[in-house]
Amino acid sequence: MPRMTIEELRAKRETVRKGIYLREGEFTCRITIHMGTCGIAAGARAIVSTFLDELEKSRRKDIMVTTSGCAGLCSKEPMATIELGDHPPVKYIELTPEKTRKIFAEHVLGGNAVPAFALGIGSEKGG
Amino acid sequence: MKNEPEKKQKIGSALVVGGGIGGMQASLDLAEAGIKVYLVDSKPSIGGVMSQLDKTFPTNDCAMCTIAPRLVSIGRHKDISVLTLSEVEKIEGEPGNFIATVRCRARFVDEDRCTGCGTCVANCPVRFIPQPLDGYADVQLSPETKTLVDNIIAEHRFRQGPLMPILQSINVAFNYFPEDVMKYVSRQLEIPLTSILRVASFYNAFSLKPRGKHIINVCMGTTCYVRGGERLMDRFGELLNVKPEETTPDMLFTLKSVRCIGCCGLAPAVMIGEAVYGKLAVKDIQGIIKKYRGNGHAPHDH
Amino acid sequence: MATARIEVMLCTGTGCVAGGAFRLKEVLEAELAKHGLREEVSVIPTGCNGFCGQGPLMVAMPEKIFYGWLKPESIPYLVEEHLLKGRPVKKLMFTPPEKKEPIPLLSEIPFFKKQRLLVLRNKGIIDPERIDDYIARDGYTALEKVLTSMHPEEIIEEIIASGLRGRGGAGFPTGIKWKVCRNEQKTPKYIICNCDEGDPGAFMDRSVFESDPHSVIEGQTIAAYAIGASHGYIYVRTEYPLAIKRMQLAIQQAREYGLLGENILDSGFSFNLEIREGSGAFVCGEETSLIHSIEGKSPEPRQRPPFPAQVGIWGCPTVINNVETLATVPVIINRGAEWFSKIGTATSKGTKIFSLVGKINNTGLIEVPMGITLREIIYEIGGGIPNNRKFKAVQTGGPSGGCIPASLMDLPIDYESLTQAGSMMGSGGMIVMDEDTCMVDVAKFFLQFTNDESCGKCTTCREGSEALLEVLTRITNGEGREGDIEFLEELGQAIKDASMCGLGTTLPNPVLSTIRYFRDEYEAHLTYKRCPAKACKNLMAFWIDPALCQACLICKRECPAESIYGEKNIIHVIDQTKCTKCGTCFDVCPPRFNAIKKISGEPIPVVERGIPVERKKKAPVPV
Incomplete structure (x- = not known):
């Protein structure tokens, strides 16, 4: 890296900033991929990488991709839950990378759930 | 050294030896009493040790404020003759009638004309060259040592303030300051050996004695102390059979205390080389020594 | 590289490194590779997180889950459960003592909750060895701001307005110091960062160097610009090898980016920075002494005035600021003096x-x-x-x-x-x-320290500390005399009045303040030959309570002086003539027995040898 001018420093800051967004960001959307033994066996790993891949392309910094344990519906794995803003979470089932991309584009970025792939809207009741 | 004449009248003169604060006051008191005073001092000027201090114990008086008026009064007093660079050779006679022989050394400066401007001091070409003493006029270092030391000196000598970095590098290379190397550095940097030793002996990280391969620094910071650092030190000393600041005969360990290594969260802690051992108990120490004894190298993990 | 979904912020401050953080990193990376998670999970070594007592530790982002007391053995489980399956591992989280439920979130742990981070704003969030991380967290924006839009006088006014005072201890207003130096005619001028953190028990400067070295460099560069210096030094203790290494690296990176050196950011302003190491002398933290040390002279303090801001290193005007002070400067520049001065009290801001x-x-x-x-x-x-x-x-x-x-x-x-x-x-x-700490012993400890570290220039400090220490030692040995406390007070005051530098004028403080608040403890030592905290070796003894001893042989085995008599099922007795009072038995006696007792100021109960243990029920005997 050669010596910089102020403009170059500013540009540099913009590029490196997205490298650390996980550590400081405010998140408006949370994607949870269910990764129990069943989920992993059904191919949840590929779903995670697809989401990450899409996320990278989207250049968005307010989306968190995280994993959790088995959702309890092993036959419908791989599954993912998407929580967007104040909307109730949506659970998607039997995901494939193609479905994942569509969900990412329409639901995560577009704000419209994709009912065709969804199990249902809202979470199980607690208690 | 005052010669009391036959108690009838004030005649003759008095000799005061030593121009420190005591001598100056004595001279002034005598002169005020009407006696001619000769004030002798072996130094080039009067003032003594007090002129090097800034405050005096226990009253915290400013030293310069105490001596300066006396210096001025003595310089001005018509009845005081100051003989500096002079020493009393012999004194003969009896009370009331002494004859003193004083040797005044040459000072190569005409005192009547000197204004004390200091130009000669600043311009004297021989001032900063160390006076080679017999025995180290030419220090012989082994070829490897010489190359090593030469490289260290070459690396730092043109920095401003080269002495500390050079000493630090030598300390890393040799683990202590060998006498010959110090003399060599003194010659090379043209800094008197005494000045170098003054710096070298000031810091805890330096040693003028050979030290062991592993330096065991037992932290004696407050937290480690409160949490029992002293007991670790005792145990190390006991197992290695050395006292603090000593080295084992096999030159493997030197036991030292250090003032806080900043690992207070891990107190009590010990630093061996650059490895830190935290939350130590007295019973762990045997094992640690064993690890270092085992292969002679610092163990990789702990 | 694809975006990671989890970043593991692994603390690699000195404390955690000593606890094996680098070993953890290896294991962690190997485990991640095993599960094919290297792309999804990045391991970021950070500087000191601050919660050293829990080390080695890490924080998993973005959820900010805190894990402490980590061991290599726990890593495989952690990786599989949390990093792969997303189930945070409760048993590795922080659980406050006497509570059962662990606290997962960093921000919820009381230790972190009450804190307000300005200087340590980047701790545990950036990799201190990567300048890009610092820049990403708005690093060097303050430097940018001063170089483009602020006149040096304005910077100084801003710092004065903020009320920032030196964090090294004395609390001199930083802005005033800069102003004095700027107004000096003589050039060149110098700026020195004082990281000769000699106080035992303090390690914040080390931590700032290890977790966020660039914040110091940025602050120091701004200070240099404000006072008109073109060269600076960082004086750091040799006892901090990791801090030195990280700072060297940071300087090198800043230089490569043109944030140090000639013509910084094309502004025409040039500033060079170099590191000088100390070699273990407490007095070097005193500013005139520090200057002498860099100059290669005997590091004794000198009389002030003239202050270093007027006549400093190489005879030139020099500002010496503490690490923390300099690291605060970019925050003030970025957020403004008004914002900063709202934090804190009337006289102490920030x-x-x-x-x-x-x-x-x-x-x-x-x-x-x-x-x-x-x-x-x-x-x-x-x-x-x-x-x-x-x-x-x-x-x-x-x-x-x-x-x-x-x-x-x-x-x-x-x-x-x-x-x-x-x-x-x-x-x-x-x-x-x-309550187990003896205040007289603490005062003695500090006097040992200052007596050792006194440079010897002033008689009061050199001889006075010796005399104080002698009396304190006498008291802790139970040989104190009447009038000793009054003597300590009088001598202490004399030393305060008559010494020159900060070391001498403050060295009696530990003695004077403990006398002020704990006079009864001094009197107990003097009059009753009793140490209330049972800490002074000569005034206390260990003994084994026969009613509690379960004859488990542990203390007998561990005693380095072989002073414990006892056999299996026979109550143990300490031979007081052999005991060195090392306290090992006290440490190793299992807490459920708690049979070793300390005693002070009363006769040691005599216990006969050979009494068998009376067991109520089946008491477990550890082997």
Whole structure:
């Protein structure tokens, strides 16, 4: 890296900033991929990488991709839950990378759930 | 050294030896009493040790404020003759009638004309060259040592303030300051050996004695102390059979205390080389020594 | 590289490294590779997180889950459960003592909750060895701002307005210091960063160097621009090898980016920075002594005035600022003096880092706003005293400070209130003491320290500390004489009055403040030959309570002096003539027996040898 001018420093800051967004960001959307033994066996790993891949392309910094344990519906794995803003979470089932991309584009970025792939809207009741 | 004449009248003169604060006051008191005073001092000027201090114990008086008026009064007093660079050779006679022989050394400066401007001091070409003493006029270092030391000196000598970095590098290379190397550095940097030793002996990280391969620094910071650092030190000393600041005969360990290594969260802690051992108990120490004894190298993990 | 979904912020400060953080990193990376997670999970080594008592530790982002006390053995489980399957591992989380439920979130842990991070804003969030991480967190924006839009005078006015005072201890207003130096005619000028953190029990400067070196470089560069210096030094203790390494790397990176060196950011301003190491002399933290040390002279302090801001290194005007002070500068420039001066008390603005250590549950480094009370620090952030012991005092300000007793718990902490209480802010060491700490012994400890570190220039400090130490040693040995306490007070005051530098004028503080608040302890030592804390070796003894001893042989086996008599099923007895009072038996006696007792000021109960153990039920006997 050669010596910089102020403009170059500013540009540099913009590029490196997205490298650390996980550590400081405010998140408006949370994607949870269910990764129990069943989920992993059904191919949840590929779903995670697809989401990450899409996320990278989207250049968005307010989306968190995280994993959790088995959702309890092993036959419908791989599954993912998407929580967007104040909307109730949506659970998607039997995901494939193609479905994942569509969900990412329409639901995560577009704000419209994709009912065709969804199990249902809202979470199980607690208690 | 005052010669009391036959108690009838004030005649003759008095000799005061030593121009420190005591001598100056004595001279002034005598002169005020009407006696001619000769004030002798072996130094080039009067003032003594007090002129090097800034405050005096226990009253915290400013030293310069105490001596300066006396210096001025003595310089001005018509009845005081100051003989500096002079020493009393012999004194003969009896009370009331002494004859003193004083040797005044040459000072190569005409005192009547000197204004004390200091130009000669600043311009004297021989001032900063160390006076080679017999025995180290030419220090012989082994070829490897010489190359090593030469490289260290070459690396730092043109920095401003080269002495500390050079000493630090030598300390890393040799683990202590060998006498010959110090003399060599003194010659090379043209800094008197005494000045170098003054710096070298000031810091805890330096040693003028050979030290062991592993330096065991037992932290004696407050937290480690409160949490029992002293007991670790005792145990190390006991197992290695050395006292603090000593080295084992096999030159493997030197036991030292250090003032806080900043690992207070891990107190009590010990630093061996650059490895830190935290939350130590007295019973762990045997094992640690064993690890270092085992292969002679610092163990990789702990 | 694809975007990672989890970043593991692994603390690699000195404390955690000593606890094996680098070994953890290897294991962690190997485990991640095994599960094919290397792309999804990045491991970021960070500087000191501050919660050193929990080390080695890490924080998993983005959820900010805190894991402490990690061992290589626990890593495989952690990776599989949390990093792969997303189920945070409860048993590795922080659980406050006497509580059952662990606290997963970093921000919820009381230790972190009460803190306000300005200087340590990047701790545990950036990799200190990567300048890009610092830049990403708005690093060097303050430098940008001053070089493009601020006149040096304006910077100085801003710093004066902010009320920032030196964080090294004395609390001199930073802006005024800069102004004095700027107004000097002589050039060149110099700026020195003082990281000769000699106070035992303080390690905030080390931590800043290890976790965020660029914030110091940025602050120092701004200071250089403000006073008109073109060269700077960083003086750092040789006892901090990791800090030195990280700072060297940071300087090198800043140089490559053109943030140091000639013509910084094309602004025409040039500034060079170099590191100088100390070699272990406490007095070098004193500014004139530090200057002498860099110059290669014998590092003794000299009389001030002239102050270094007028006549400093190489005879030129020099500003010497503490690490923390310089690291605060970019924050003030970025957020403005007005914002900064709203934090803190009337006379002390901003935040201060303290190292909270000693007999306290949560050891570590904390940054809190000025004006916070001791109670909040000790009970809320620090989590109280371990083992239900009683809090006795807290020592602040290192060997120059004093002890603040439990009765002043609600004292709001700022420069003035601490001085009034007979202590001082100092560099920020806070050593907590419980009822097992003997105050006379503590005073003796500090006197040993200052006596050792006195440079010897002033008679009062050199001989006075010796005399104080002699009397204190006499008292702790039980040989104190009547009038000793009065003598200590009188001599202490004389030393304060007559010494020249900060070391001498403050060295009697530990003695004077402990006499002020704990005179009864001194009197117990003198009159009754009793050490109330049972800490002074010559005034105490260990003995084994026959009613509690279960004859388990552990203490007998561990005793280095072989002074314990006993056999299986036969109650153990300490041979007082052989006992060296090392305390090993006390440490190893299983807590459920708790049979070893300390005793002071009363005769040691005589226990006959050969009494068999009476067992009520089946008492477990460890093998």
